[in-house]
Amino acid sequence: MKRDSRLSVALHVLLHMAQRDTPMTSEEMAACAGTNPVVIRRTFAGLRKAGIVASTKGHGGGWRLGRALSSISLAQVQEALDETIIALGKAEEMPGCLVEQAVNAALDDAVDEARALLVRRLAAISLASVFGSIDTSKIPLAKDHHHA
Amino acid sequence: MKRDSRLSVALHVLLHMAQRDTPMTSEEMAACAGTNPVVIRRTFAGLRKAGIVASTKGHGGGWRLGRALSSISLAQVQEALDETIIALGKAEEMPGCLVEQAVNAALDDAVDEARALLVRRLAAISLASVFGSIDTSKIPLAKDHHHA
């Protein structure tokens, strides 16, 4: 089963957006995500509905953050994308089969618990803290500021 | 993203297999899983490699458990299926981008933790315990044994 990387992509784009003072067009976002503008607009529509970003049409328009980085948790972004977290599903081929019911009940408990844990962890991480974790020491200086 | 229900299906079939004293053909297994024999043979090849089931060719052949239900954990079956657990993946569009790296590092931690929890939970559940949880009170009696 293929994994869904929309959350990773969305977070990446959001952090680049945070570094700008002008709105970011879907074309710029697409370039930064390695995809195309329509896919971005489609994906980010969910984030807009959640208030995480806002978009404006027309000249000088584009996308900007809807609130501060510190007020956006990874869980909120995940939720807004309506992305599946746990890949394990349950079979429902034989709705009346007690064996199938017992199997699904056993799986449900474990899966729900893991999903809840992941959501808690993602809820505890803000975009601001991810932003702060960027290792700026690796960024080559644009110009030599003759440090030291 | 679509969920993968192979674990649920495999567990279901294994429990039906446990209730029999003769080998179960892939055709019977397919009927019980709502799929077809080749898909079953393909899926269960992984379980055979893990020793969870054994298969024999020829007349009277088919599939049977490789060890006792109490010695098979849900985690072992999951592992044998080589099934993805967590659906969240990471983007690697811009390998050099520090922002992308920071995002993926943040996600990795949370995802790994949730995956580990789920595996622990699945490892703690044996097929025998799932078998024991089947609610036999709901099974209609085949014939009236004039109980009471």
Place this chain on the structure above:
DNA sequence: TTTCATGTAACATAAATAGTTACATGAAGC
């Protein structure tokens, strides 16, 4: 030596996702 079942390759189908084209909507600038 016939029958039955697995093992597996090769191919076909189906379903989900992503990408593309096209165009309506609306906001800025001239």
Place this chain on the structure above:
DNA sequence: GCTTCATGTAACTATTTATGTTACATGAAA
């Protein structure tokens, strides 16, 4: 007001992945 630029979204195409199917070789029992 008209042009330009950007979003919003529908409709379509392409790609990818998983599933289902056909075909046939292998091997064991009767």
